[in-house]
Amino acid sequence: MADKGKEMLPPTRSGNVESSSSSVNTYTLEKDNPQQPLWRYVKKIGKGPGGGGNVIFCCNFCEMTFRGSYTHCKAHLLHIGGIGIRPCPKLTNEEIKIFKKEQDAMQLRRRHGHHP
Numbered sequence: 068m069a070d071k072g073k074e075m076l077p078p079t080r081s082g083n084v085e086s087s088s089s090s091v092n093t094y095t096l097e098k099d100n101p102q103q104p105l106w107r108y109v110k111k112i113g114k115g116p117g118g119g120g121n122v123i124f125c126c127n128f129c130e131m132t133f134r135g136s137y138t139h140c141k142a143h144l145l146h147i148g149g150i151g152i153r154p155c156p157k158l159t160n161e162e163i164k165i166f167k168k169e170q171d172a173m174q175l176r177r178r179h180g181h182h183p
Contacts, residue, residue, distance in 0.1 A: 102177055103137045104169045105144050128157040141170065 100106070108127050115121030120136040126143060133139060133152060142150035144158065144166050158166075 102173055103140075104173050105141050105166060106137065108144055108166070109140055126155055126157075129155050131155075145170065 106124075109124040110127060112123040112125055112132065115123050115134045121134060122136075123132065123134050124140060125132045131153075133143065135152060139150060139152045141147065143152050143155050144163070146154035146158070146163055148154075
């Protein structure tokens with residue numbers, strides 16, 4: 068555990084993610100953990116301090132930068148209060164419903180033991 072917080076990742080190649088963000092271009096960001104589907108809607112900038120699942124990420128919609136875990140990403144995109152992160156001001160209710168459906172589908176698969 069001597070390396071705690073010292074792990075440095077090379078800079079992400081943001082050129083791979085186009086502003087029209089289709090899942091084809093951003094899939095590489097979340098394919099390492101299909102149980103966290105909403106990561107594809109943010110750009111991971113780097114590893115956050117303190118280890119664990121914390122990363123620095125930038126929302127693809129409002130372009131605000133945050134530091135936190137998948138829980139923070141999910142709270143930002145799904146407008147979940149009480150997590151300590153502001154909701155994305157650019158998302159419509161329809162988009163939030165779509166993201167919630169993706170998250171719910173993943174949780175359902177996880178509950179039934181189906182891992183993609």
